[in-house]
Amino acid sequence: MAFHYPNGRKYVPAEKSTLEKSKRKNPSYGKRGMTLEDDINDSNQYYLDRGIAVIHKKPTPVQIVQVDYPARSAAVIKEAYFKQASTTDYNGIYKGKYIDFEAKETKNTTSFPFNNFHLHQIEHMRNIIKQRGICFVILRFSTTDELFLLEAKELLVFWERMENGGRKSMTKDEVREKGHRIILGFQPRIDYIKILDNIYQLDSST
Numbered sequence: 066m067a068f069h070y071p072n073g074r075k076y077v078p079a080e081k082s083t084l085e086k087s088k089r090k091n092p093s094y095g096k097r098g099m100t101l102e103d104d105i106n107d108s109n110q111y112y113l114d115r116g117i118a119v120i121h122k123k124p125t126p127v128q129i130v131q132v133d134y135p136a137r138s139a140a141v142i143k144e145a146y147f148k149q150a151s152t153t154d155y156n157g158i159y160k161g162k163y164i165d166f167e168a169k170e171t172k173n174t175t176s177f178p179f180n181n182f183h184l185h186q187i188e189h190m191r192n193i194i195k196q197r198g199i200c201f202v203i204l205r206f207s208t209t210d211e212l213f214l215l216e217a218k219e220l221l222v223f224w225e226r227m228e229n230g231g232r233k234s235m236t237k238d239e240v241r242e243k244g245h246r247i248i249l250g251f252q253p254r255i256d257y258i259k260i261l262d263n264i265y266q267l268d269s270s271t
Contacts, residue, residue, distance in 0.1 A: 101170050101205045108253035120157030120164055152189040160267050163198040170205035176234040179227055190217040213244035214260050
């Protein structure tokens with residue numbers, strides 16, 4: 066079966082590395098080699114298992130273009146394309162509040178380029194803010210493995226600066242100043258809920 070990204074490039078699944086196989090055999094490897102998405106998904110599962118929050122990754126939409134029917138009761142998908150998602154990566158609910166966020170990373174060490182974001186995602190964040198939802202982005206500087214939670218309202222200020230002719234990125238210093246540093250932990254790996262509690266003063270009565 067052939068999958069393609071929105072740009073037409075064929076999707077080729079990565080082969081299991083020797084390190085990944087070793088991690089299953091040797092628990093001492095812990096969380097080494099985890100991607101940002103893996104870390105967030107594990108954290109969301111931790112929240113769900115403990116009744117803290119219900120937050121899930123939105124499935125990537127797929128457009129099926131070729132199906133074979135080898136038998137009347139069977140259908141085999143032969144070719145499909147990953148469609149470009151129209152909103153953000155994650156959403157859910159926490160203490161009665163709607164949560165919506167995007168996760169992005171860059172190898173840049175001094176700035177976070179805006180080419181990581183799509184206009185439709187920015188418009189979606191604006192709409193969430195208008196409806197008084199909690200919206201933010203989790204940014205990872207992969208080279209230094211630094212993570213920050215940046216509220217969408219702050220991201221929009223930098224985005225609008227770009228639209229008005231300013232720089233096409235946020236400097237790391239700006240992210241540090243306006244964002245909230247996330248220190249990687251064990252359970253949960255990325256405890257963004259703790260940061261939301263501090264920002265919005267959420268408690269069980271809200």
